[in-house]
Amino acid sequence: MVDVPALLARVPRELHVGGEWRAATGGRTLEVTNPATGQTLARVADASPADGDAALGAAASAQESWATTPPRERSEILRSAYELLVERTEDFAALMTLEMGKPLAEARGEVAYATEFFRWFAEEAVRISGSFTVAPAGGMRLLTMRQPVGPCLMITPWNFPLAMGTRKIGPALAAGCTMVVKPAAQTPLTMHALVALLEEVGVPAGVVNLVTTSRAGEVMEPLIRDPRARKLTFTGSTAVGRALVEQSAQQLLRVSMELGGNAPFVVFDDADLDAAVEGCLAAKMRNIGEACTAANRIYVHRSVAASFAQRLAERMRALRVGDGLDDGVEVGPLITAAAADTVRGLVSSAVAGGARLLCGHEPVPEVGNFVAPTVLVDVPRDAALVREEIFGPVAAIQSFDDEDEVIGRANATEYGLASYFYTRDLARAMRVAERLDYGMVGVNAGVISNPAAPFGGVKASGFGREGGAEGIEEYVETKYVAIPS
Numbered sequence: 001m002v003d004v005p006a007l008l009a010r011v012p013r014e015l016h017v018g019g020e021w022r023a024a025t026g027g028r029t030l031e032v033t034n035p036a037t038g039q040t041l042a043r044v045a046d047a048s049p050a051d052g053d054a055a056l057g058a059a060a061s062a063q064e065s066w067a068t069t070p071p072r073e074r075s076e077i078l079r080s081a082y083e084l085l086v087e088r089t090e091d092f093a094a095l096m097t098l099e100m101g102k103p104l105a106e107a108r109g110e111v112a113y114a115t116e117f118f119r120w121f122a123e124e125a126v127r128i129s130g131s132f133t134v135a136p137a138g139g140m141r142l143l144t145m146r147q148p149v150g151p152c153l154m155i156t157p158w159n160f161p162l163a164m165g166t167r168k169i170g171p172a173l174a175a176g177c178t179m180v181v182k183p184a185a186q187t188p189l190t191m192h193a194l195v196a197l198l199e200e201v202g203v204p205a206g207v208v209n210l211v212t213t214s215r216a217g218e219v220m221e222p223l224i225r226d227p228r229a230r231k232l233t234f235t236g237s238t239a240v241g242r243a244l245v246e247q248s249a250q251q252l253l254r255v256s257m258e259l260g261g262n263a264p265f266v267v268f269d270d271a272d273l274d275a276a277v278e279g280c281l282a283a284k285m286r287n288i289g290e291a292c293t294a295a296n297r298i299y300v301h302r303s304v305a306a307s308f309a310q311r312l313a314e315r316m317r318a319l320r321v322g323d324g325l326d327d328g329v330e331v332g333p334l335i336t337a338a339a340a341d342t343v344r345g346l347v348s349s350a351v352a353g354g355a356r357l358l359c360g361h362e363p364v365p366e367v368g369n370f371v372a373p374t375v376l377v378d379v380p381r382d383a384a385l386v387r388e389e390i391f392g393p394v395a396a397i398q399s400f401d402d403e404d405e406v407i408g409r410a411n412a413t414e415y416g417l418a419s420y421f422y423t424r425d426l427a428r429a430m431r432v433a434e435r436l437d438y439g440m441v442g443v444n445a446g447v448i449s450n451p452a453a454p455f456g457g458v459k460a461s462g463f464g465r466e467g468g469a470e471g472i473e474e475y476v477e478t479k480y481v482a483i484p485s
Contacts, residue, residue, distance in 0.1 A: 002094045002104075002325055011095065012192045013044045015051055015212065018058035019205020025050050030185055030214045035101040035333040036323040036368040044188050047213040052180070052223050055209040059151040059178040060228040062206030067148045067176040069204075071126045078122035078173055080201040085115045085166075085194075092193060094325070096161055099187045101332035101369070102287055103324040114163035116451035117170040117467065124472050125174035134485075143481040148176035149254055150230030152475065153223055155216070155244075156191065157235045158184035158335055159290045164235050165191055167455070167466045169198070169208065175475035177231065180209045182220060186335055188212040225250050231475065234258070235292075238415070238460045256464030256474050258292070258456060260389055261417035264410035265295035265446075266432075268403070269303045271422035272444075277311045279446030280395070283420050285319070285373070286447065288332055289393045290339075292461075293418040293440070293449065297386055298397045299406050305399040309377045312395060313358035316373040319393075321364045333369040334392055340369040343392035346385035347374055350396065355379045360394075387413075403432070411437045417457035420446060439465075 013029075014021040028046040033039065047055075066074075085092065092114075093107035102110070130145040152172050156164040161183060172179050183191035195210045213219045223229055224247045231254040234244050238260040248255050265283055267276045283295035300308045324332035334340045351357060360374030373393040379386060385396050400406040410419060419438040423429055433441045439457035442448040449455060454465035464474050 004094075004098065007091060007094055008042055008189075010091070010193075011042070011189050012196050013042060015045045015047055015055070016195050016199070016208070016210035017051065017055045018061075018209065019199070024048060030212065032099055032186070032189055034098055035335055036325075036365075038367065041098055042189060044192065044212050046215070047211045047219055048215075049219050049222055052211050052213070052219040053226075055180045055211050056151065056153075056223050056226055056228055058206040058209050059180050062204060063148075063151055063178045066178050066204060066207050069176065071128065074174055074176065075122045075125040077202050078118050078125060078170060081198055082115050082118035082122060084197055084201055085111065085118065088197070092162055092190065095190050095193060096187070097324040097332070099189050100158060100161055101324055101335065103329045103332050105330075106287065107324070110160060110163050113449070113451070114166040117163070117166040120451045120467070121170035121174040121472065124171070124469070128175065128472065128476060139485055141483040141485055143483060145479050145481065146476040147479055149475050149477050150177060151228055152177050152179040152231040152233060153220065153229050154179055154181045155220065155232075155234040155236065156181065156183050158186040159287055161187040161190035162194065165194055167451075167471075168233050169194075171466075171472045172475050173203070173207070175472055177475050178207045178209075180211055180223065182211050182213065182216065185212065185214050185216070221247055224248055224253065227251055230254060232256070233464070233474070238462075241462060256466070257462035258464070258466060259417075259460060259462040260415055261292040261294070261457065261461055262296045262387075262389060262413045262415040263293060263418040263420065263438075264436075265298045266406055266410060266421035267298075267300040267304065267308055268421065268423040268425070268428065269301035270424045271304070272424065273304060273308055273311065275444065276422040277308060277315060279420065279422060279442075279444065280312055281315050282446035283442070284395050285316075285331070285393060288334060290334065290391050292389070294390070295395070295420060295446075296390055297410070298395055299400050299409065300397055302399040302401055305377070305397065309358060309375060309397050312397075313375040316375050316393075316395065317359040317362060319373045321362075321370055321372060323365070323368070331373055331393055334371060335369065337369050339391065340371050343371050343390060343394060346388070346390060347376065347394055350376055350379055350383040350385050353380045353383055355383065355396070381409075403428070407432065407435050414460040415457070416459035417461035418442070418448060420448075
């Protein structure tokens, strides 16, 4: 059983600027609540624009020293952070369950995923290389080196409060970049605990600065337009991402955007249906469906659609809904009451348009932002929950007749983050993977995120890659040096 008061007492509540924990200017605070109960968990510092400016100033001041820190030293700090984070898995898992709602078992999974970014980039820190060649015409040696891009602004989301932090902080530290991190106002406690851990393992003052605020635009826009900043990385909605890119254009800031998704999940007529159902459950229900990679549009070949839908409904109906701290709970609350209302509205609209509900009537706790796991069939092609990210535990199933048709429908969206399909045909697997217009494709797999692989999308799902060998490229610049011979 989690000792919640003791756990919360160990988590800092202040801003972290230049190696010091300090109150926000004016002493303002923001409230953090438990989405399962509505109860207040804590009040944390609510930064002002002046606090943001101080944080960027600290990052800029520390940049030269951190950039010249030997790669092995940066690597060892990241390795220590990995080991300590693993050791404190239960604390971090419980914090995420408290402030975000995901069940403890899933929160532990996020900790395991998040720690791997520190381990992976601890290994990458000592492998940042350049090149040395002779000019084709002779008379010149061509040297290239890769150097840290400089102070980074990091804006992380509420749905994966730990992993989205380590996925950005890990490569930045490895490359020699300092940073200002702004976590989501709904889930700041996890990042407070992470920054405290990084301080504990020896990250120097000013390298990682933490700014929590309820006034994100007011605090962050001046920093984005500030010439001291050299990189912006954001995970969140496409609408906000577009606004941030516009702001960054003034000084041609280096930008990475991991934005919204509308993932198709395709089940062909030759698929292993049992495997496809389990894969769909994983792709749909990860993080209560509150994931940009979540299966949003489920296309099943007409010949197997009824069987697939019934099997999926049986699995969804059996999931236990409740407070994520309770034993056996598999589906927690959505992040806010408004989010839950939005999901219910999408379902109601689809049913009014002709969709049939196979499950979703099951009772849920009266207190908290809960939505029953739901399966819909005969969903109209123009339904809002097909066009928009559902961001909740709702599986919307449509049928299709042939490969060309379903690929066209899968690609008919402005988004292009994740996609999934199930087939036993190897030739079809290669053909469909090439034709899907997405940054990531899962073939007979419902979970595809991996710290050793490049995560990112195309079209309105953003640009840049996080994780994999490509991840550190977002935090370095290539310098060419010409040396006459």
